[in-house]
Amino acid sequence: MPVSLHASLLARLDRLGEARRVAEVASVIGREFDSALLGAALERERECLAPMLERLVESRVLQRRGGPGGEIYRFSHALIQDAALGMLPRERYRALHARVAAIIEERFPASAAAQPQVIAHHRTEAMQPEQAAGWWQRGAQQAMRRGAMEEALVQLRRGIALLQALPEDPAHAQAELDMQLLAGSALLSLRGHSALETGQAYDRARHLAERLPGQPQLRNAMHGQWSHAWMRGHIGLALERAEALLGQAQARESHGGLAIAWSAMGHSQFILGRFPEALESLERGLEYEAKTERDRRYGLALQATVISTRCYSAWARTFMGRLAEARRDLLATLAAAETAAFPFAVANAHYALGRYDYDTGADEACLARLRTTVALCEEHGIEYLAMAAKAIIGLLLGRHGDHAGGLALVREAVAWNRAAEALTFVPNYLGMEAKLTARAGDPWGALDGMSEAFAMMAESGARWESSVLLRQHGEILGRAGRAEAAEAHLRAAVATAEAQQATLFRLHAAIPLAALLARTGRGEAARATLDAALAPLAVAEEPVVLRARAALAVLQPLP
Structure with a gap:
């Protein structure tokens, strides 16, 4: 503060006489303080302290809340408190802080x-x-x-x-x-x-x-290192760390360690596109987690791990076509998260359901769910999950005509993840950006974006949406008039999904492939493609399945 102002405040405090000492001790307690605590620190009864507090109020050093006889006081300005603090010798300053802490701990435990x-x-x-x-x-x-x-x-x-x-x-x-x-x-x-x-x-x-x-707590530290590699797009390293974590847990025969290790294994296998293996690992993690209720030391960290394990287990089921199971588990996960009232878990569960709606073609339900996710994330500062939700919101907005607004959201997600070096999901966001770029009338620029997405995916090993990227690439090639290349990519998308046992991804790829085959006079091949993709989803009633059935009905030959 300016020297002249500081001098003026010191002079003002000096004129208080014995009340100055009261102001000094009060300044150590804080900007606002209780008179009972102040009296204990000064070792004075309320009756002896009251006249000096009154003088400090009259001198406008303090303000009293609640009128005469009030018990809560506040320095009129932070600069006055600073000036009072500055008058204390260093040793007395430290001794007073120690005394105030001890008094609060001993006499005011509820406040502590x-x-x-x-x-x-x-x-x-x-x-x-x-x-x-x-x-x-x-x-x-x-x-x-x-x-x-x-x-x-x-x-x-x-x-x-x-x-x-x-x-x-x-x-x-x-x-x-x-x-x-x-x-x-x-x-x-x-x-x-x-x-x-x-x-x-x-x-x-x-x-x-x-x-x-x-x-x-070695396992907790190792798990943190695993998650760091996993999200940065070092999937090979993440799998190695998950295997080391599993070895450590098995050596210690620790249920809690095994829950965390199998979860890490499952997450790594999921991102590698090995969905059946991932599901098995994730389920084993949840089985061990159920046995460790009394063995937890880091409740919030384990809540985050468990909520993520449940979500990825449900997504693996979704991609493998076990839709009813996945939706049931996701709804149960949301209910459990809301009961726990842990914001990260609630936001994650909402996102997981929104992602399910996205993958199954329920666009309106997805938008509503993910907007709730974004609001929760922004309230609690969960940035990376907000970006994942915004990317999908952007793609859906662009799909329904708002190309500029949709692209802005997807590009925000790409930029944030690049800046945070969270590269695992960037190839997928680039695929979304490319799809909207093509819809906006620039298929050639979109193809450049797809090339970057495939290069990043190859470098990281995050192949979980390789079928999706191949399908998007094929659709963009079709918009660019390159029908032969489009068909090759769509067939590769179907084959990749089959290899990954990703039934839902296979259906997503089969729909545009069948449309292309029908347009080029190969109706029988189109029907066979859709029929084979729909067969594992015979009882499903999700929007994408209904659309595929409608498309198949149109392709049926006339009697």
């Missing part, structure tokens, strides 16, 4: 439990780092339970910084390990698996875990 970050602040300013770190952790855990991940992250960073400044010691290492794992969980919700900060938190956690006796 409700606002642990207040105790953390006082212990930090008192130069009591070990005690402060514990309270920062409590504050972060409380914030995470409320879904306030950014607030939690700020508190965890403060606690970690204090611990890292202390001498090396197993107790300090264990405390930091706990906080790094919590930070990884918060970062996963906020920035996503791929963020550099997320990877650094889990790398540091593994380093600490491996140096501690018994290697506590």
Whole structure:
């Protein structure tokens, strides 16, 4: 603050006489304070303190809430509080913070439990780092339970910084390990698996875990490293890390570790396009998870893992044509997430249902579900999931005529994921962008986008939507007038889906292929293509299945 203003405030405080000491102690408590806490800190009865508080109010140093006899006071301006703090010698400043913290802990335990970050602040300013770190952790855990991940992250960073400044010691290492794992969980919700900060938190956690006796929480750190590689598009490395995680869990015969490891295996296999293997692994993960209810230490991290495992298990069923099972499981997952009231789980469950509607052709239901997802994500700062929802919303908007609005949303998702180096899903978003670019009248520009999508997919190994990309490429080639190449790509899309046992993807590819065959005078081949794709979905009533049946009916020869 300007020197002249500072001098004026100091002079104003100096004129208060004995009330100045009251203002100094109050400034340590905070901008707003309770007179009971102030009296305890000053060791004065209320009757002795009241005249000095009255003088501070009359001098406009403090404001009293609730009129005469009120118990809550507030500094009239933050600059006045700063000036009062600045009058304290360093040792007295630290001693007062320690005293205020101790009084709150001992005499006002409900307040300490409700606002642990207040105790953390006082212990930090008192130069009591070990005690402060514990309270920062409590504050972060409380914030995470409320879904306030950014607030939690700020508190965890403060606690970690204090611990890292202390001498090396197993107790300090264990405390930091706990906080790094919590930070990884918060970062996963906020920035996503791929963020550099997320990877650094889990790398540091593994380093600490491996140096501690018994290697506590090593599996949690290894799982975090796996998720980081998985989302950054290093799918081969992710599979290796999942296998290492599984080996570690099997060696320890840990149900909790096996739940996490099989989930990691399933996620990796899913992104590689190995859907039956993925489903088996994901189901084994859920079986072990059901046995670990009393064995959990990191509830929020495991909630995130379980919700993702359930969603990917349902998507694997969806792609394999087991639609009724998938929808049932997704609705149950949403109900469980809403009961738990964990924002990340609720948003993820809404997205999973929206993705199901997208894959089964229920465009309006998908848009409604994903708009809910985006609203939840924006409220709670879950950016990467919001981008996944926006990409699909954009594609559907473009499909229904809003090419400019749809492209803007898809490109926002591409740009965000590139910036975050979350490259696993970028090929799929590029395919969406290419499809809308072609619809907007630029098939040649769209083909350039498809080339980049295939190159990224080959580099990462994320082949789960290779059939979808081949189909989109074929449709774009058809718009460009290259019928022969279009047919080749559509046939490749069908063959790829068959190899992956992705019944739903096969149907999606069979519809445009049958249309192309019919246009070129090969009605019998068109009917055979659609009939074969529909056969495994005989009892399904999803919109894409109904459209395919209608198309087949049109292709039936006249009696």
